Amino acid sequence: MTALALRGLVKRFDQKIAVAGVDLDVPTGSFFGLLGPNGAGKTTTLSMTVGLLRPDQGTAVVLGHDVWADPVQAKALLGVMPDGVRLFDRLDGAELLAYTGMLRGMDRAVVDQRAKELLDVLALADAGRTLVIDYSAGMKKKIALACALLHAPRMLVLDEPFEAVDPVSGSLIRDILQRYVQGGGTVIFSSHVMEVVERLCSHVAIMAEGRIRTVGTLEQVTGGRELEEVFVEVVGGRTATGEELQWL
């Protein structure tokens, strides 16, 4: 069964075509890595997938629910960590989780219990009453992940979850996500970190210039080669040698 089906997604910003017709099937229970160079259209695609950015054309269907035609049902199934982590950041961690739980219509006692566990597991309990706006970049990622997990969604959509997190937090997040997938959840995330994608993902897609260039299981895409090698080949590689900046 397909957890997420994207069909013909298109997004233009003035003259710029950011996403030029994306079709993608994310199987239920897969750990799916979305790769691509800067500006490839990953964030734009994921934003349309979760109902944050309206597509010019195309559809996104989460576990049978169209994100734009049936947003309440679809969003109840989704946990989202958006790009740039837009949070209500004048709250401390526990308050933000309590607020997120209220927005999700959750029982207060359940929220309190889960919030405590999430803050402990993600090593945010020590931050105490510190407002989220005063968190470090990595701490913001972690509290955003906690918010995405709070209602135990069936599918997680994460934009660069490993960016700015330290190695200890990174391995913690990997473990949490791996356990989530083992328990039947589905994850799609964008990343620039090839080692993480190689280690975690069952499936990968490589985007460039608004299109999916290659997609499949990790084995299908790499054919036993290094993912980085395949990535450079698929997206066209580098043209500058680094020797151009003679004045430097």
Ligand SMILES: Nc1ncnc2c1ncn2[C@@H]1O[C@H](COP(=O)(O)OP(=O)(O)OP(=O)(O)O)[C@@H](O)[C@H]1O
């Ligand atoms: N709000 C916007 N207004 C205008 N152009 C935009 C907007 N958002 C994205 N773009 C453009 O769309 C293209 C795709 O951007 P997007 O952020 O989706 O790429 P990305 O693959 O997530 O890149 P990165 O890896 O750098 O995060 C880029 O050319 C970008 O400049």
